[in-house]
Amino acid sequence: MDDFVRDKLNEWGLNELLKIFEDESINTESLYCLVDQDIDKLIPKIGPRARFKKRLKLLKSQQQDKEESHWTEAFPSTRDTEKRKLDLQGESSNSQPTEKRKRETASSELNILSEVKIIMKNVHTKLQNQENTRVNNFLKTKIRNLETEKRELVGVFGKTGAGKTSLINAVIEEKRLLPSGSVTACTSVMIKVEANRHNQKYEAEIEFITKEEWEDELGNRDQFLKNDADQENDDDGNDEYLDVAEKLSALYGEDWKHQSTDQLMDRKYFREIPEFLQSTRKTLTCEAAEELSAKIIKYTRNDTKQGGDEDVKRLFWPLVKCVTVRVPHNNFLQHVTLVDLPGNGDRNKSRDEMWKGIVGNCSTVWIVTEINRAASEKESWEILKSASSHLGNGGECRHIHFICTKSDVIEDLLDSSRANVTSILKRNEEAKQSVRKEFNKLTRVKKHFSDECFQVFTVSSKEFVKKTYLSPENTEIPKLQTFLQNLNDCHSETLNYVSGAQGILSLIQGAKSRDMDGCNKDIYKYLERNLSHQMESIHIVMMETYRTFEKCLQKGVEMSKTSYERILKTSLYPPKRNGAGFCKQLKKVVQNGGIYKPNRGKEINLNMKLTSFMTDSIDEDFRKTFPNDGKCGPFNGVISKFSLDTEGLRQKHGDLELQLIFLKSEEEQIKTKLTQLIRNRKKNIYKSLTTKAEEIMQACYDKAAGFSGTGLLQNMRNTIERHVHESKDTMFEKAKYVMLDQLLSLMMDILEKLENTIKESIELSLKTDGTSIPDVSTELTMVQNLHDDLLKSS
Ligand SMILES: Nc1nc2c(ncn2[C@@H]2O[C@H](COP(=O)(O)OP(=O)(O)OP(=O)(O)O)[C@@H](O)[C@H]2O)c(=O)[nH]1
Secondary structure (H helix, E strand, C coil): CCHHHHHHHHHHHHHHHHHHHHHHCCCCCCHHHHHHHHHCCCCCCCCHHHHHHHHHHHHHHHHHHHHHHHHHCCCCCCCCCHHHHHHHHHCCCCCHHHHHHHHHHHHHHHHHHHHHHHHHHHHHHHHHHHCCCCCHHHHHHHHCCCCCCCCEHHHHEEEECCCCHHHHHCCCCCCCCCCCCCCCCCEEEEEEEEEECCCCCEEEEEECCCCCHHHHHHHHHHHHHCCCCHCCCCCCHHHHHHHHHHHHHHHHCCCCHHHHHHHHHHHHHHCHHHHHHHCEEEEECCCHHHHHEEEEEEEEEEEEECCCCCCCCCCCHHHHEEEEEEEEECHHHHHEEEEEEEEECCCCHHHHHHHHHHHHHHEEEEEEHHHHHHHCCCCHHHHHHHHHHCCCCCCCCCCCEEECCCCCCCEEEEEEECEEEEEEHHHHHHHHHHHHHHHCCCCHHHHHCCCHHHHECCHHHHHHHHCCCCCCHHCCCCHHHHHHHHHHCCCCHHHHHHHHHHHHHHHHHHHHHHHCCCHHHHHHHHHHHHHHHHHHHHHHHHHHHHHHHHHHHHHHHHHHHHHHHHHHHHHHHCCCCHHHHHHHHHHHHHHHEECCCCCCCCCCEEHHHCCCCHHHHHHHHHHHHHHCCCCCHHHHCCCCCCCHHHHHHHHHCCCHHHHHHHHHHHHHHHHHHHHHHHHHHHHHHHHHHHHHHHHHHHHHHHHCCCCCCCHHHHHHHHHHHHHHHHHHHHHHHHHHHHHHHHHHHHHHHHHHHHHHHHHHHHHHHHHCCCCCCCHHHHHHHHHHHHHHHHHHHH
16 A cells, blocks of 8 residues: 555544545556554544545556556567457456456455454444443454465475476466576476565565574584595485585585685675575565566575575575465465465475475475376375375375376477367376376375375476467366456455454444343254253264274374384385485484485385374275365264254344344354464374374483484484384373373364353353443444345355
């Protein structure tokens, strides 16, 4: 929002400003957003309007110009820029009317939401001006709690060079946003792409690792410089050495080889990024995507051609944890964040934790791979295999999209310019079939997901932009765009807010207009009885779940006790491993609490291996109890079925209609909140088995990490084997109880929260009189009308 507009808002007040916006036919959406944040601070004053009107006209025309240039920039080579623009607005003759309708609906819903938010802010202020009673505080909290903002995370995984960056740029129609394309450079940090809600500029926020972490990396260098001689025989060591050398050369050129750690921490190396030394974030802001793209390269991409010239070009990606790129005016990103996730986790601990956190919060993943090797490309399947537990039972993923890229590249035709569409489409179909076949072989992965959640796409990002041979439909990018738009659909969030607001206003007005003695005993008793029946049925389902978990886990305990030796053998005596190399790797494993991520290849997680029989035993029932797709809801749908039957009561007790509307909306609100709570807590419940194993194993890891010299490998092996052997009778049992405890504690919390919330709502709605409560009859009528509009538009 323009500062000028903000000032005027403070000076003249909201109503005056709204009138001006309407007179000038300017979209009030951005004004609403601002008002939403600042309403409490508004000082209404009426003042001269002429200069302000002029300024608004200017702003409007600037915005139109900007939109125009945004489009020409994004599709410079296309003759049909105008047509594309119309297409997206849904006005060209070929455009799909449903898309247009969807967009119109979304925009009108956004306006409804903004209006209701303003109304509720006003009601909140009215309540603040009243006496501080229990009901008053309850209502204020309810209004504040209406705000929930859900963003859907789409994780984009894939081997370097697979086409992730080009795919993201194409799908969000920002051809020049994320840097891609150079043969010698690749993306090296996590990049989040989301909508810019604060202003209309392109923005990148750079989050750094800590200074201490960087000092640790420099410490690693000292160790390698000491051991330089024996690097050749050792793949892992060499690999790690190359990793450290690559990072240090990016930042220091050749200096890192000759300078001490203290010297390398000198300010002169961080002149361009004082934010790193101050442990703050750096923000870059630009008018155009291309400009931002050029600016972020040194923070995101690793150029392997970087040499040791005098005039060294410093790259800062080794210091970066994550970059968030914010894009203005983008329909695909309103409630969606796309995350480019290079590789498969990270060696750096904080980046790895962030990687796992993001993966666990993804509702969709895009596994990106080149079409030529789609089914046979091991790396993509490895990514899916190792991430599946973080995504499925340990996460909230509902869609796995396997995206085969570069469909325009056909090998048997010498030049893709001559490739004909028929052979491309035929090859696309073949690729889809073989990828599906491959996916069906992954029984362990499939345990976490339903069959419908897996889909294959064959895309060409290049052709989507160039349109030389393939129509947009044949590039399949529009399919992904439609998917994102559906994910963006904020209808349920809007409905949730508006219904909640209507409920609160109904309660206030119901209490205000009631001339009863404050309590309708029959209804009160009926509702209490109904509540207790409902709680009972939830309790029964929960107890059944507990027993099922207990049975499965017990089976897992038995299996683990008889199979742990096999697990230890494959983990501690891997075939085809050179002894010295494995010794170093095992040392890293014990130094890192049983978990180690080599630069290339899969993460080693001894704790996870030890509990694998237990997770296997619970996987299927865990997914049934906590499904990620919204079809049935957790605990066999018993929470979503919860109902006090207020609809039925409304027919018979018209005089209590407002109170019953409030109760119905409270019911919906608490169910939505509980679903979110369950989604977050179930992730930790699932991880609890490995977390407990890690805790129990820590003593032997510490002991093993202390060994050195002759017999190091065997000493480490013996220590681990002895520890597991001695604790086998308790370790798995303890892990089982931790999971059961956490499950029980979640169930108790759900029962308590549900019962308390509904009880309090019944009591307040039926026992409150109008004392110290403002009149909100106008607001209620307005919100009721908006609620009806919303239901009609869906
Ligand atoms: N022919 C063709 N080339 C493509 C397509 N998509 C990407 N490329 C090319 O493939 C190369 C790698 O693309 P990127 O999008 O940078 O790949 P990436 O997966 O982001 O790679 P990293 O940044 O290294 O992780 C570039 O040279 C792109 O121009 C496509 O649809 N068709």
